[in-house]
Amino acid sequence: MKIVVVGTGAMGSVYAGLLAAAGNEVWAVDRWVEHTDAIASSGLRVSGASGDRVVEGLATGGRPADAGSADLWLVATKAADVDAAAAEIAPQLRPDDLVVAFQNGLGAGERVARHVPADQVLIGIAEGFGSSIPEPGHVHHEGMRLIRLGELHGGLTDRLLAVEAVWREAGFEVKAYEDLTLMIWEKFLCNVTLSAPTAVFDMTVGELMADEAAWAVALGCTAEAYRAGVAAGVAFPFDDPVRYVSEFAATIPDASPSMRLDHRAGRRSEVDVINGAVVDLSRELGLEAPYNQTLCAVLRRREAAFG
Secondary structure (H helix, E strand, O other), rough: EEEEEOOHHHEEEEOOOOOOOOOOOEEOOOOOOOHHHHHHHEEEEEEEOOEEEEOOEEEEEEEEHHHHOOOOEOOOOOOOHHHHHHHHHHHOOOOOOOEEEEEEOOOOOHHOOOOOOHHHHHEEEEOOEEEEEEOOOOOEEEOOOOEEEOOOOOOOOOHHHHHHHHHOOOOOEEEEEOOOOHHHHHHHHHHHHHHHHHHHHHHHHHHHHHOOHHHHHHHHHHHHHHHHHHOOOOOOOOOOOHHHHHHHHHHOOOOOOOHHHHHHHOOOOOHHHOHHHHHHHHOOOOOOOOOHHHHHHHHHHHHHOOO
């Protein structure tokens, strides 16, 4: 299968490396020239939970058009870049090609579907990887818990199961979901719990859990998101969100969520579609979300200085 990964940052590079190692024709597309040049010249080193290997043979480019057509497109950019990426993918699409939106937070699939046919959009969610790029051409991931896949409009289709098989053959733990809303919200609770708190307090996940006061703030974010989800009609399969997010967080103690990494690098984060989405949804439902609102205010103030 020809697969184009648009956005080979920390997570996109994990996808590209392992899918290529499994024998797929993979393109790594990114505007970070130092990274793609390193991949082209020396291969992509993938280290961490999946082992330590150098994957050679990946094609590289700076824009989707460089790759031409593909069977599967993975949009692994930050949320702010999804619209631009999807718009550039659209002219390359054939009727049976699929586009998988791989972003944190809410609304990723809908943003992609503004530019490509909605019936060609899948949703992907990565859980428990804790990935980072130590240097150009090298991606490291602390865990490798689960890849979730679903159709934008729900249901278990043959094509969804075929895509699931591709990921499984590449060594990923993967699950296709019939209920897209549940798929998104299970991960969203974990994102909300760990993203803004680790960025505000500048801690790894393990450090956050070990700090009683900071962890209490994080769990306040959890409670607000869970309350908003229930009010919005999400049928969670558990009634103890604290236990759910705590068990997840305990699997990646050394991880730094992307929001923390963004702030440490002086980059704008995805706060609007993660913790900010809790505030927006709560407001729509007549609820309050003071924990998430406060952390968002802190992060946005910092980001205003990033330029």
